Amino acid sequence: MPTIIQSKSTGSGNPFGFIQHLEGCHKGQNISGLHDLKRYLQKFGYLNYDRLKNYEKDDEFDDTLESAIKKYQQNHHMNVTGSLDSNTVNQMMKPRCGVADFVNGTKQNHHKHNHKSGFHTVGHYQFYFPGPRRWSKSRLTYRFDSSAPVPASLNLRSVIQQSFNRWAQVSHFTFQEVAENLDADIVIGFHRGSHGDGENNRFDGPQGVFAHAFAPTVGDCHFDAEERWSINPGQYELDLESVAVHEIGHLLGLSHESGKPDSIMYDYFEYGKIKRELTADDIQGIRVLYGLQ
Numbered sequence: 454m455p456t457i458i459q460s461k462s463t464g465s466g467n468p469f470g471f472i473q474h475l476e477g478c479h480k481g482q483n484i485s486g487l488h489d490l491k492r493y494l495q496k497f498g499y500l501n502y503d504r505l506k507n508y509e510k511d512d513e514f515d516d517t518l519e520s521a522i523k524k525y526q527q528n529h530h531m532n533v534t535g536s537l538d539s540n541t542v543n544q545m546m547k548p549r550c551g552v553a554d555f556v557n558g559t560k561q562n563h564h565k566h567n568h569k570s571g572f573h574t575v576g577h578y579q580f581y582f583p584g585p586r587r588w589s590k591s592r593l594t595y596r597f598d599s600s601a602p603v604p605a606s607l608n609l610r611s612v613i614q615q616s617f618n619r620w621a622q623v624s625h626f627t628f629q630e631v632a633e634n635l636d637a638d639i640v641i642g643f644h645r646g647s648h649g650d651g652e653n654n655r656f657d658g659p660q661g662v663f664a665h666a667f668a669p670t671v672g673d674c675h676f677d678a679e680e681r682w683s684i685n686p687g688q689y690e691l692d693l694e695s696v697a698v699h700e701i702g703h704l705l706g707l708s709h710e711s712g713k714p715d716s717i718m719y720d721y722f723e724y725g726k727i728k729r730e731l732t733a734d735d736i737q738g739i740r741v742l743y744g745l746q
């Protein structure tokens with residue numbers, strides 16, 4: 454049994470492929486697979502069911518699920534139907550960043566100084582931890598630490614340096630690489646499957662979630678080693694620099710801009726696409742967060 458469960462989430466199929474079969478579902482129905490959709494919406498911050506609830510038996514399209522889908526559609530500036538229409542299904546199946554769009558129902562650091570010190574997290578592995586979500590210093594160090602092999606063709610060190618430069622140019626930050634055996638503020642690596650930051654953050658193989666990063670001052674940034682990464686992406690490859698620039702935004706404290714598909718901080722990304730330039734919106738985000746203007 455355990456091996457079967459393992460192959461389900463790390464196989465070559467799209468981990469979000471199950472959503473395809475749910476197209477057309479609406480409130481009042483009871484359809485096998487809806488529990489997986491609930492897990493999806495919970496992971497990305499749209500549902501806050503009791504974490505003890507047994508999803509395996511919960512295939513009911515109830516009021517809570519409908520309002521979660523509405524919240525998802527609203528946040529992505531889509532038609533708010535509350536049902537799984539084809540636009541919503543297509544959107545949900547795209548590859549995306551593993552960072553949640555909402556934490557406990559609210560956006561974090563969304564262009565505002567928003568750090569509630571009494572912030573309550575349910576699990577040990579929420580992306581956003583209680584306390585400050587900004588760096589109190591401007592000189593940050595980073596190092597590499599991967600548990601999976603990184604192809605030399607990715608020029609990882611130079612791509613990451615270039616990605617940091619893009620943020621350095623529009624903020625007060627400087628970023629310096631240090632040796633792998635030294636302490637650093639930020640640790641960047643390639644990992645696969647479960648890799649030490651909790652089951653909720655385990656990577657899901659090709660497609661699905663491709664990377665995630667933690668808000669200040671955790672400093673961890675992980676890429677799913679099972680994706681096809683490239684520095685010159687073909688149709689079925691992901692551009693490493695585009696994703697790195699996005700994840701660094703999280704490392705600095707920015708959250709997703711789910712209503713702005715052109716921005717670097719948009720939550721979904723596509724194979725074959727290159728999107729490396731910070732937009733005015735991303736720049737405003739970092740400047741407002743750190744009071745730079």
Ligand SMILES: [Zn+2]
Nearest residue numbers: 550551552720
């Ligand atoms: Zn993200």
Ligand SMILES: [Zn+2]
Nearest residue numbers: 648650654675
């Ligand atoms: Zn991770």
